[in-house]
Every structure is written in C-alpha cells, then in structure tokens.
Amino acid sequence: GENVEQHPSTLSVQEGDSAVIKCTYSDSASNYFPWYKQELGKRPQLIIDIRSNVGEKKDQRIAVTLNKTAKHFSLHITETQPEDSAVYFCAARGSGGYQKVTFGIGTKLQVIP
Amino acid sequence: DGGITQSPKYLFRKEGQNVTLSCEQNLNHDAMYWYRQDPGQGLRLIYYSQIVNDFQKGDIAEGYSVSREKKESFPLTVTSAQKNPTAFYLCASGTGAYNEQFFGPGTRLTVL
Numbered sequence: 001g002e003n004v005e006q007h008p009s010t011l012s013v014q015e016g017d018s019a020v021i022k023c024t025y026s027d028s029a030s031n032y033f034p035w036y037k038q039e040l041g042k043r044p045q046l047i048i049d050i051r052s053n054v055g056e057k058k059d060q061r062i063a064v065t066l067n068k069t070a071k072h073f074s075l076h077i078t079e080t081q082p083e084d085s086a087v088y089f090c091a092a093r094g095s096g097g098y099q100k101v102t103f104g105i106g107t108k109l110q111v112i113p
Numbered sequence: 114d115g116g117i118t119q120s121p122k123y124l125f126r127k128e129g130q131n132v133t134l135s136c137e138q139n140l141n142h143d144a145m146y147w148y149r150q151d152p153g154q155g156l157r158l159i160y161y162s163q164i165v166n167d168f169q170k171g172d173i174a175e176g177y178s179v180s181r182e183k184k185e186s187f188p189l190t191v192t193s194a195q196k197n198p199t200a201f202y203l204c205a206s207g208t209g210a211y212n213e214q215f216f217g218p219g220t221r222l223t224v225l
Contacts, residue, residue, distance in 0.1 A: 006155075009153075031211070032211040032212065034213065034214070036216075042218070042219075043203065043216040043217060043218050043219055044156070044203070044216050045216070046213065046214075046215070049211075049213070051211060089155060089156065093211060093212055100158070100161075101207075101212060101214060103155045103156040104155060105153065105154060105155040106153075106155050
C-alpha cells in the first residue's frame with residue numbers, strides 16, 4: 001500500500017520567514033495530495049490540495065508543489081504569522097478500488113513572534 | 114466541515130467496558146471514516162465505509178467495531194478487546210472523485 005513520509009517533525013521559524021514541509025510517497029499511481037492544518041485540540045482542516053495533473057498550486061501565502069517523477073510534494077508558507085503555528089499533515093490518495101488516503105506523521109510548526 | 118458532528122467531546126471509560134462514539138454528517142457524503150490519533154503517530158485508519166450497509170477494516174481495526182445503517186451516521190464502538198484505547202478519535206466524511214475528506218471535531222477517550 002501507500003507509504004507517506006513527512007519531514008521535519010518539528011520546525012521553528014521567526015515570524016515573517018518562510019516555512020517548508022516536505023513529503024514523499026511510494027505509490028506512483030497516487031493522484032491527489034491534500035494538506036491539513038490541525039490546531040491544538042481541534043480537528044484537521046484542509047488548507048490546500050493538489051492533483052497529479054498539476055505541478056504547483058498557490059493560495060495567498062500558501063503554495064504546494066508536486067514532483068511526480070521524484071514522488072515528492074511540499075508545502076510552502078511565506079510571511080509566516082503566529083497563527084500559522086499548528087501541526088501540518090500531508091496525505092496521498094493511492095490507487096485501487098478503494099480511495100484510501102494515507103497521512104504523514106505531521107510537522108509541528110512554531111512561529112516565533 | 115461544520116456538517117460533521119461527534120459526541121461526546123470527552124469520554125471516560127473504565128477498563129473492561131465497551132463505549133460507543135457517535136459521528137453524524139449532513140453533507141450527503143457517501144463515504145465515512147474513523148481515525149485514531151496518538152501523539153507523534155499521525156492519523157491511523159480504523160474503519161471506513163463507502164456506502165450504507167457496507168464497511169471495511171482499516172489499518173488498526175482490532176478491538177473496534179462499526180455499523181453503517183444510515184448514510185448520515187457511522188458510530189464506532191471501542192470494545193474491551195482494544196488494549197490501549199486512550200486516544201483522540203476523529204471521524205471524517207468524504208466526497209468527490211478525489212475523496213476530499215472533512216473531519217469532525219473529535220472525541221477524546223480516556224480509560225481510567
């Protein structure tokens with residue numbers, strides 16, 4: 001089955017700097033890659049996603065890139081703010097009859113004011 | 114994702130007891146999922162259901178059971194056979210060709 005690796009597990013940046021979180025996946029047939037943000041004690045919320053027919057997608061300060069050849073995708077947050085502090089999960093939707101989504105272990109991002 | 118509710122928010126259980134966690138959605142999604150979240154381990158799939166009256170085991174189904182009698186509801190029972198049930202449980206529903214998933218607020222289960 002699909003295997004998703006995510007790093008780093010923790011990341012501290014100064015307010016205003018950029019943050020990058022990287023994920024790799026194993027199933028070359030995976031075609032959908034969502035990113036979730038989870039604040040402490042709350043539900044994960046979808047913040048951006050990318051599909052396999054697209055190399056890059058941007059939404060204000062957040063962007064995601066996908067390299068299908070290398071089987072990795074990344075989340076980029078620019079001009080970080082304290083409210084960006086949270087745990088971020090990447091995920092990949094594998095192939096096959098059941099549309100299983102496999103999650104990475106998460107990255108705890110801390111933005112230091 | 115405001116259309117997915119879970120109850121209760123906090124649940125305490127004595128060892129040897131079964132407990133049932135509720136998950137309801139009014140998003141008209143066919144698929145529903147249960148995940149378990151432990152610190153440092155991300156989200157692990159317990160059970161999933163793609164359609165009413167059908168469900169399948171996920172990666173860590175042992176000690177859990179589910180039912181899917183209605184499209185809107187997907188309750189999870191944590192049985193006494195689950196050796197380490199203390200965790201944060203998240204329900205999700207999914208839609209679309211790419212299975213976009215939306216999560217409920219979660220239930221934190223503690224075994225005393």
